[in-house]
Amino acid sequence: MDLEYTAEQHTFRGEVRSWLAANVPDQPLQTFDTAEGFKQHREWEAILNKGRWGMVTWPESLGGRACDLIEWLIFEEEYYQARAPLRVNQNGIFLLGPTLMEYGTEEQKARILPKMANGEEVWAQAWSEPNAGSDMAAIRSAAKLEGDRYIINGQKTWSTRAVWADWCFGMFRTDPESERHRGLTFILVPLDSPGITVRPIAQLDGLPGFAEIFFDNVEVAIENRLGDEGAGWSVAMATAGFERGLMLRSPARFQETAKRLVELYMANRDSADGDPAVKDAVLRAYLNAESYCLTTYQTACRLNKGGKIGAESSTNKIFWSELDQNMHATAISILGARAELLPHAPAAQGVGNWLDGWLFSQSGPIYAGTNEVQRNIIAERMLGMPR
């Protein structure tokens, strides 16, 4: 065990830090849940990509730096410290990208990954359906192969980024006789295809962060199938859960929130201490963010050395989503009567973006598999309790 960064890791951190210092926009971008903000974030992806910082874990041939997981964690630490923009194409670069590298044909990789990397094509996910939420194997949207194209009919929902995205990816039932996990196929669909209707869904903040997608005889070329027909479930599950979690929700994000929470508490200590539970909640938030970081490093080091990870990766989703919710709840209680105010309200001094974060933190225990489903997975597959 050696818990010191190597000289190379320090150098790498320095490079990331100086590039971000020179390139992160001075003014925060508008939220990507608006048309203008979406455009700004797309442009930021192009800037990142030009500097070869778009996706540092990708191979060099694809504009990456072939970083290992520790370098990825370092990159993220610098990225969140620099308050750089959120990643509008995260469904593409973090989720679909690695899956494509594993299952895609050479033609697909060459056609899709470069445009994904530079933000030219932003990706939405299309997993859930009105009757297939936690029970994703209940998918009914159908794709029928006719000649060299699939004809898709059905409906997807809760499709994050779909309002302004260019493509979506998801699973469709290609075998109408099939049930559950069998007979599903992973297909990539251009969102400007004829027959597609995207209906924005306003989120808690009133902005259209996700959408429903209706498919009415949508034709998709067979080149856009990822993996074999009927193999959709295993393609979707293939990229290890932990690495997905690590890409999407690396510890740096929560550590920076915890740091801001400590600062918020210190700045409002006189009023905050009126509720003695607040100080403990701040302390606990900081420790839990630190535990998340330490555990992630430990797992990353194990994976770097060829170790494997199993169902224990389900603990990850529960831990960070509840941590995030608790941190924001604490911030809200420190802010007191100011907490409900939108940032432009005259009396909203010092509210920062806690309200936004609070709203978003409500979604953490729900998306990417509800925490109840994760607990079932932990109990059955990690602990071996009876089904």
Place this chain on the structure above:
Amino acid sequence: MDFTFTEDQLLFQESVRDFLQNEVTCERIRASWETDSGRDTALWNQLVELGLTGMTVPEEHGGLGMTELDFVLLAQECGYVALPEPLVHTVMVAVPMLNELGGELAAEWLPKIAAGDARVVVGLQQCLLVEDAHIADLLLLQQGNVLVAATADQVFLKHNESIDPSRKLFSVEVQAGAQQIAEGEQAATCVANALNRGALGCAAQALGLAQRMVDLSVQYTSERQQFGKPIGSFQAVKHHMANVAVQLEYARAPTHRAAYAIANGQELAAYAVSHAKIVACEAANLAAKNSHQVHGAMGYTWEMDLHIFMKKAWALANTWGDTGFHKSRIGDRIFAPRAALGAGATFA
């Protein structure tokens, strides 16, 4: 950056685990409750033969010359079986204190500990009572601002019975003849380090205890049937155990980091230890609570083995610095002006 244990460390853990699980059964623990000392000399001699008592004794004194980091995984295994013998105390607290004090005292006692010819315990004011003082040949005791070494005939002991029959606790009065061995800054450093090592020992054992209670509960709820099926198939029961698994999963790395910090004399060792102790003991306390719940009324009985582990978990949470002590040390660090916090600060 390599946050993994070596092959050797993992193999050692495995062999000690096998030994402990075979030898330290709940029946044997219950049998020890019926003896005067509550301690099992035969078992201690087996631990000596395995070289365990001398793990942190330097090689020139007949030990293996290993560190707290080498021992932390073994301390988890001691927790898993609720080992009543003071192995963690010996390896993690008493021997390192003698190492720090050095000189004739170390030269005299360290070889004896490694060879199984003597037992040494440490008593700190923070701990209220002294563990296993009744079987100690030498006691290293904090007396205000100084440390004294007292042999068994130089102390007067009063037994303080614990709800955990495996824990043997004593108030100690030092009689004439005890020798002052450190004062001033040296004594303060020794005491602070011993407290950190003792707390680390608690954290590591708490991890093992939590795991054991989960394992017992999984087994029990897989067998116990109600409404025509195993109660472990009900989500409400599953989620109790999943919640423990989550806490436990995120308590290990902080404990291993604390062991590393102590073994390497890092400045953040005190903070790292307090972090580890809080989260590991919380995981163990949650394991106790939820395991008891899924055991139903059986969990409330003396007959069921669960309480062997619950009581130890409860006790460890409040000894070697209670929760208030450790939280206030965390607070001192993170609420300090210009504290280095946030992303990138963890290993800096």
